[in-house]
Amino acid sequence: MLFGKTERIIHRIVIVEDEPLVAFDNEHFLRDAGYEVAATVDTVPEAIAAIMEGVDLVLADVNLSSGGSGRDVARIAKERGVPLVYVTGSCPDDARNSAMGLLAKPYSQRDLLGAIQAVDARLAGRQPRRVPKGFTLFAE
Template sequence: MLFGKPKRKVKRILIVEDEPLTAFDNETTLKDDGYEVVETLDGFDEALKAIEREPVDLILSDVRLRSQQTGIDLARAAKERGIPTLFATGQAYPHAREVAIGCLMKPYSEKQLKAAIESVDRLLQGGKVKVPKGLQLFHPETGEPV
């Protein structure tokens, strides 16, 4: 596309975050940027039900959730269904590359969140990605760092 925004692969995002203010900010930021937020939830069980009933292009999830199961458990379940997960967390997970497409470290700004989602989108489309500050990305098939 010569002018305007490029075509997105990531259009429908499920937000799973146990901090209400962060969840609200993420939802507002993503909606304002033209994404469809499928739902904003704070627990594993609700998120699992959402991905079973709704098409989702990407899950934006914290590692720690309100429920006993974690964002890691959710990322594993999502990966089995072919849905990539981007962790947005203050708690680094050393094995993120095994279950997620990336990890955005808290605290992050609106600009960093938007850049992270755009980078994930480019990566999923097979494009070259310049990884923004605060983001780790992993190749969707190999798990190798980008």
């Protein structure tokens, strides 16, 4: 199909975010964009439980208020073969080893969607059409 939409690889997303307004906005925006938000959580144990249920992508803040870290979530996601994008204001030193990309806060909803689409394209073996401002897609 010449002008048809490409099939998405990413359908189910887990949001790991301890800022309630950011989490709420992201959850509703992504649902409106056609994604299934499998869980919106703010602790490492809840994130791990959601990953174990089966998801296609994890969006994780690095610093969580519960004392846990998005780096712990990234380690488990990587072990399970689930891609993760850090959505954070502070980039961990080992981000390139534990995630597919990093979206810097603050970001717009359009940039969030563009980051997910760029990861989706990479997972499908395609070059992303656009990499949004503030998003770094790490090399494989």
